[in-house]
Amino acid sequence: VMIPATLPKRFKIETITLAELPEKWNDPANRAHLQTLGSDWARSGRSAVLAVPSAVIPAETNYLINPLHPDFARIEIGTPQDFITDLRLIRK
Template identity: 60%
Template sequence: MLSVWRLVTARFAKSAFSGEGARLYGGRWNRKGVSLVYTAGTQSLAMLEMLVQDEPLRARYVMIEARIPKGVTIDRIKMEDLPSDWRDIAAREKLQAIGTEWATKRSAAVLAVPSAVIPAETNYLLNPRHPDFRRIRIGKPQKFETDLRLIKT
């Protein structure tokens, strides 16, 4: 069983695994209109991914664990399969095309991708439209307090 982590503001905890936010706004790996759930391989990576996107972590956050059971297929994208500029903002459309195509094919419920924040670590994209998504066990939201040393005022 693989544990993955999602850090969200407390007010979005109930819908954290719906893929609705990504569908409405798009993301690094999906175009608008495509539902995906962005998770990280560790709690610390989940926090770093939030830190690079959000205002300083002053809101109330919750960390939610999801457990991916054995037998759920995980597709993987390796760094060497990505464009050389994949970490740049300018490559967003290329990555969105890759992720959107994957989500549309529904070849697996999970796609492992390198993190743009720490390329040696892994983020896991969950496809809520894949039949195996329902096999993923979503835990209860746990209060997450940011170490204030991370926030520069």
């Protein structure tokens, strides 16, 4: 499932780049470290949105939204949509 969202202009988005992540960051065995990064960000209240590399397609970006942040109310949340994976991307 993917959920589209529209952010107001000049909206603060914190970013974690590939260079900031540990080696093999997208290996499921390293999940705890990434969960800690996300939890620390959410608790800090620095921003309502965190941009992170996609574990599936690292050149793409996923956006995490903190519903407890005061700016959350300024985000327009769209209708959830099915995310259809192109079967050519799945290794056999």
